[in-house]
Amino acid sequence: MHLPSGIPNSHMKTKTLIDIGISEADRTEIAAGLSRLLADSYTLYLQTHNFHWNVTGPMFQTLHVMFETHYTELALAVDTIAERIRSLGMHAPGTYAEFVRLSSIEEVPGVPKAKEMIALLVTGHEAVVRTARSIFPVVEKAADEASADLLTQRIQLHEKTAWMLRSLLED
Template sequence: MDIGIKEEDRKNIAQGLSHLLADTYTLYLKTHYFHWNVTGPMFNTLHLMFETQYNELALAVDLVAERIRALDVYAPGTYRDFAKLSSIKESESVPKAQDMIAELVAGHEAVCRTARSVFPSADAASDEATADLLTQRLQTHEKTAWMLRSLLEK
C-alpha cells in the first residue's frame, strides 16, 4: 500500500482512531440507553434529542471505522475491545434526567479530548483526510456538548 503515509504512521494514526471509535461507540450506546429510559417533565424533549444524537453517533462510528480501514488497519469491533480502548465509562444504573444530561456532556467532552489527541500523529504524517474527519467530529461533539450543557444551567 502506498498512499503517501508510511506504514508505521498509518498504524499509529489508526491506533488513535481506534480510541476515538471506542469512545464514539460507547457514547452511542449510552445515548441510546438514556433515550430508552429517560423520564420526567422533560421526557419528550430529551427522548427526541437523544434519538437525534444517537443516530448521528451511529453514522460517525462508521466514518471512523472506515477511515481506520482506509489506512489498511483492522478496526476494533467487539465490546471487549471498546471497553479497553474507551475513556467513557458505562452508567451503573438509570440516572435521573439531569444526571443523564451531565453524563452525556462529559461523554462528548471526552470524545473531543480523544479526537484532539490524534491530531499530532495525523499532522506529522500529512494525513489531511484524518485531520478533516477529526475536525468534523470535534465540531459536532463541541456543539452537542454546548447544547446539552445549556440544559443544566439553573
C-alpha cells in the same frame, strides 16, 4: 489447486501494498488513535441510546427526541471512523471487549435521573473531543488530511452538542 492469476490459494496469506503517501508506521499510529476515537464514540452511542430508552420526567419528550438525534448521528459516525481505519489498511475494533479496553468513557450502571443523564452525556462528548484532539499530532506529522478533516468534523460536532446539553443544565 491452481487459481486464476492474481488470486492466491486460500491457505496463502498475502498483504497488498498500501502506497497512499503515509508510512506504515504512521498509518498504524493514526489507526490506533482512531480506534480509541471509535471506542469512545461507540460507548457514547450506546449510552445515549440507553438514555433515550430510559429517560423519564418533565423533559421526557424533549430529551427522548434529542437523544435519538444524537445516537443516530453517532451511529453514522462510528461507521465513518471505522472506514477511515480500514482505509489506512488496519483492522477496526468491533467488539465490546475492545471498546471497553480502548474507551475513555466509563459505563454508567443503572438508570440515572434525567439531569444526571444530561451531565453524563456532556462528559462523554467532551471525552470524545479530547480523544480526537490527542490524535492530531501524528495526523499532522503524517500530512494525513483525510483523518485531520474527520477529526475536525468530530470535534466541531461534539463541542456543539456538549454546549447544547450544558445549556439544559443551567438555571
